[in-house]
Every structure is written in C-alpha cells, then in structure tokens.
Amino acid sequence: MSDNILEELFIKRSQQKKKTSPLNYKERWFVLTQEKISYYDYDLDKGKRKGLRGSVDVEKIKCVETVQTEPNTPQERQYPFQIIYDEGPLYIFAKSEDVRALWIKTLKELVRFNKDLMQKYHPCFWHDGMWLCCQQEVKLAMGCKVLDTKNGFKSTQSSRRASRKPLPPTPVEFQEKQGRPLPPQPPEPPAPSASMTVIAEYSYTAMTDMDLELRKDEEYTILEKSDPNWWKARDKYGKEGYIPSNYVVEAASGLERFNWYSKNMNRSQAEQLLKSENKDGGFLVRDSSKAGKYTVSLLTKVGGETGGSCRHYNICTTAQGQFYLAEKHHFNTIPELINYHQHNAAGMVSRLKYIVSNRAQPPSTAGLGYGVWEIDPRYLTFIRELGTGQFGVVKYGKWQGQHDVAIKMIKEGSMSEDDFIEEAKIMMKLRHENLVQLYGVCTKQRPIYIVTEFLVNGCLLGYLKEGLTQHPTPIQLLEMCKDVSEGMAYLESQQYIHRDLAARNCLVDGNGTVKVTDFGLSRYVLDDEYTSSAGSKFPVRWSPPEVLLYCKFSSKSDIWAYGVLMWEVYTLGRLPYERLNNTEIVDQVSRGLRLYRPQLANEKVYSIMSSCWHEKADERPTFQELALNVQDLLYELQ
Incomplete structure (x- = not known):
C-alpha cells in the first residue's frame, strides 16, 4: 500500500509480562506507517502476511535504540533493536545491520516530535524479572544509560508532526531567540570516568556498612559514579564506601568551595539570613533568579535603619568574560572579585566585612544510606x-x-x-x-x-493562610511559584506525572523554600470517590476539561493544576471557584469558565497563570517553559 513506509520480516521476542513467562521468538511481518507500527502472522510458503497480532501507535513511542546482544545468541538474532512505549520495550531482531539501521533511522524521524521522549534507556534486555544492564527488578524502572540527545534529535516538547503547522520554538531555540538562559536542570548522572578529587561541604555519618563517613573540608577520591545520588569514594586513609553526591564538590573548581556561596538561595531567604545575623557588612553570594548569573547580597546599617537594610548587586561580565561589581574593577574569577571587595567598597554601600553562611543544615539525601529503601x-x-x-x-x-x-x-x-x-x-x-x-x-x-x-513550616496552603507576614512582597509570592515550577520541570524531565498538584501537596522548609510532595501517589488510591471525577474527593478544582470529562491525565493536566496553584499563592490560600460546587465546576469549566485575576497578581503574573488554562492541552506550555517565564519575571522585579 502506498501509505506503508517500510515492510520487513523480523523475529519478535515475546513481552515476558511475568517473571515466570517463558520466552519465545516468532517471525512476524512488520509494517510501518505514519500512524502505527503493526505486526502480523506470516505464511512462509505463500509469502503472504495473515492476521494482525499487535500494533503500537507511533505517537506513543518514547525511544528507539539498539540492544546489546547476549552471549551465545544464534546468528538470526544478532541485530536486535527496541521500541519503547507505555507498556515497555518491544524487542525486534533484524536480519542485518543495514536493515536494523534503516528502521531505527526511519522510526527516529517519525517520533522526533513526540512528547515525553526518554532521556535514559536500558541498553540490555529485560530478562527473567531483571534488567541485565543494571540489575534493577522493576520493569518500568528509569533507564541506566543517558542518550546523547533524545533519540538522536534535539529535545522538543511538542507532539505535533512536522507535516502539520509549524512547531513553536523548542526551549533551546527559545533561549537562543530571546538570549535568555534556561532554568537550571538537574544534572544527568555523569558517565564513569577517571577518578577525581572532591572536597566534603558537609560532614556525613555512615548509615550502613557500605557507606563512607565524610568529614567537612577533607578531600576524597571518587572511584565510581554509576548511581547519580551515591558515589563510591576513598578517603585519605584508604577506606572506601558510598557517599551522598550532593555533599561534596569537585576540588578543582566551583563556587561551592567557598563559605560565602549559598547555592539555591533566593532573595527573600538571603535577606532573612542576613538580618538574622544582623552584622553591618554581612554578605553572601547566591544564584541570581536568572540562571547562570550571581548576586552579592549585603546588609548595611548605614543611615541608621533599625536592623539594617539589604542591598543586592548583580555580578556583571564584560565582553571579554571578566567579572565586576564596580565598572572600573574587573576580575578573571568571582573569588578574586569577592576578595577585592572584602577590602574595598569601590562603589558599593560598604565593603564585604563578614561572611554569612547557610551551610549549617546539610541537604537531604536520596535515602538514609546507600541502597537503603526498606527501613526498620x-x-x-x-x-x-x-x-x-x-x-x-x-x-x-x-x-x-x-x-x-x-x-x-x-x-x-x-x-x-x-x-x-x-x-x-x-x-x-x-x-x-x-x-x-x-x-x-x-x-x-x-x-x-x-x-x-520533614519540612518544619508544613503545608504550603497553611503557610499561605497563617505562616506568611500579612503583607508578603511580590517577590516572595513569585519565588514560591518558581520553586514549584522547577520541581515540576524536573519531574517532567523524568517522565513523571503528579496528578494531584495543589498547594496542599507542597511543603515549606525553614528557609521558606517550597517543595512538591506526594507526586504520583494518587495512582495507588483505592477510594472510588477519589479516583472518579464525579466524586467529592476528586481534585475537581485543579483539573482541566480532559480530566473532568475523560479522566485523561498527562503532564499537561499537571500544567493546568500549576496555574490553579499559582492562583492559590496569589490569593493567599483561597479556595478556587469558591462559590461553585463540583458539578457546577465540571459544567462551567468545560464551557470556558476560568479563575479571575487575584488582586495581588499583576497582568504579567496572570498571563502566566492563564497560559496554563488553554482548553487544548497541547497549547499549554511545558514546565520548563513556565520556569523560564517565572524566572524572567522575577528578574524584572529585582
């Protein structure tokens, strides 16, 4: 048929849906079209395909890659490749390398604009209830090998085909067009490499026999980085074990080595910390709201203000890549700049007299020790x-x-x-x-x-109603939204759907940082009232039309809920659609009703909220784009 792009006789491996299921390998006739990849029984004698045995929608494919051949594999199964979709991997064996390469290239071209393309995959087979490459025992476990680019192409968040109307710019293209850096993304696990030396930023007490104790400011040699959260290390006495990777920094570079650098601290938190220390000339360096930039925050008591006031100076760069706070004083590195201004005000309200650090409280670790997930x-x-x-x-x-x-x-x-x-x-x-x-x-x-x-300030909803000052600043409110957008952008990058994003499912730590919790848990609820959109417990007020009408969850339904969460933040915890009951909400939201602009939200903030509430899911932004927009608006306010 003219609609068919490729046809080929392949060997297909059974799915092995249960650990006890025996594997079998059968010849199937595969047909690839724009919409599906289908496979049929095949009559070798007559050279004809027969009944349809199965198919996969092209738009549901998340990854197409080769698979490492197992030892002692027969000749006819020497060229395997995998098609990964919602139900797992489909394993196919080509007759030659050329045929395999052609199908992989063609499939990658077709799926390049799919949403939720994978960033990591399993290079080996799933066999007898385990991934042979990483020994994980969960079939849907995240991949262990990082793709250089998503399926061989630059990442895009659109699922529309190239043959349809032109795509909106990808986040990368959007960055180049606007000249703006993307919001910080969590690092991918580094590939195993030669040993490197790190310095402990925090002390760590070994929790298991496999852990290694860390002593603050001491050097360690990294031996293995296969797990992004726990690295194998050796101390100066030759003892080896696993350490939390977020407790150390590479010795050769990085601002993390300096006590004056406060990573992941926002403006409001900096002011709170400086005022609690209450020292004239107290300072710290923090990440600017614009990714890749840094700000010096300084407390001054000049002018006789009670408790002093905080000034914020953006560290600028020259065309030659030098750093400066004062136009006439340029430096090759930020540490050189800070050292100079510790002795000279040079245009600032005061010199940098006292380092104020937030390093007393170490960050959380991924588990209470390496390999520990079952707790006694x-x-x-x-x-x-x-x-x-x-x-x-x-x-x-x-x-x-x-x-x-x-x-x-x-x-x-x-x-x-x-x-x-x-x-x-x-x-x-x-x-x-x-x-x-x-x-x-x-x-x-x-x-x-x-x-x-455990987060000491509890639920964000309660914090909005009772924990904040009576007159929160626009920056404080937007910083909360930024925190949530960046946490959700990370979940989005890991192909995770929250399904119940709301202020009640976010928590606030002692510094005022907002963190998303209970992501994905709603999938395991057994309460019929909760799992049905008609029930009173279902999060109707945070749900888009496709969830209310068809229970269709996606990352785009999380985007809608994020817009409602922003509305909660800017109304200081009011109930969305407070005058309507659930039945009325389902009816009116489906007809086009949207939440009004809160009094504390300006038009730019409301524009970001409203962008989350497009009726068509594919017209809503991604979390990466939302984080970028919130970041830019925050930078304007500062």
Missing part, C-alpha cells in the same frame, strides 16, 4: 501528629534518634500497596531541591509506613 521501624521514634492525609495519619519523628523525618502511616485498604512498594524503589532516586525527598518505606508490618524528609 524499630529505628523510628514518633514525636507528634502533623495531620491526616488521603492515606492516613502523618507524624513527625526521628530516625535513629537524631534525623528528622515525616512518617505517613498508610491506612489499610486506602492504597494499592504492592504496586506502590515497587514504585517506591524508583521514586527514591528522584532528587531535586524542590521535591520532598522520599527516604524509604517500612513494608514488613501493617500498616506500612512511608518515610520522607
């Missing part, structure tokens, strides 16, 4: 109840008597426990400064526990 409940101490959530009571406690944790005690019958336990192994590997860290689970007894990072 005997090591947990319950201190007080924090509240009751969808799955049961949440308590504040300690692990091993010293580490603050939050413990969700899962009410029996509220969750699909076995499915969640499998997923928890993957969720623990998600680490970002704007996500609440999952530390582990207790599954050997009932009720099961979910153990997470």
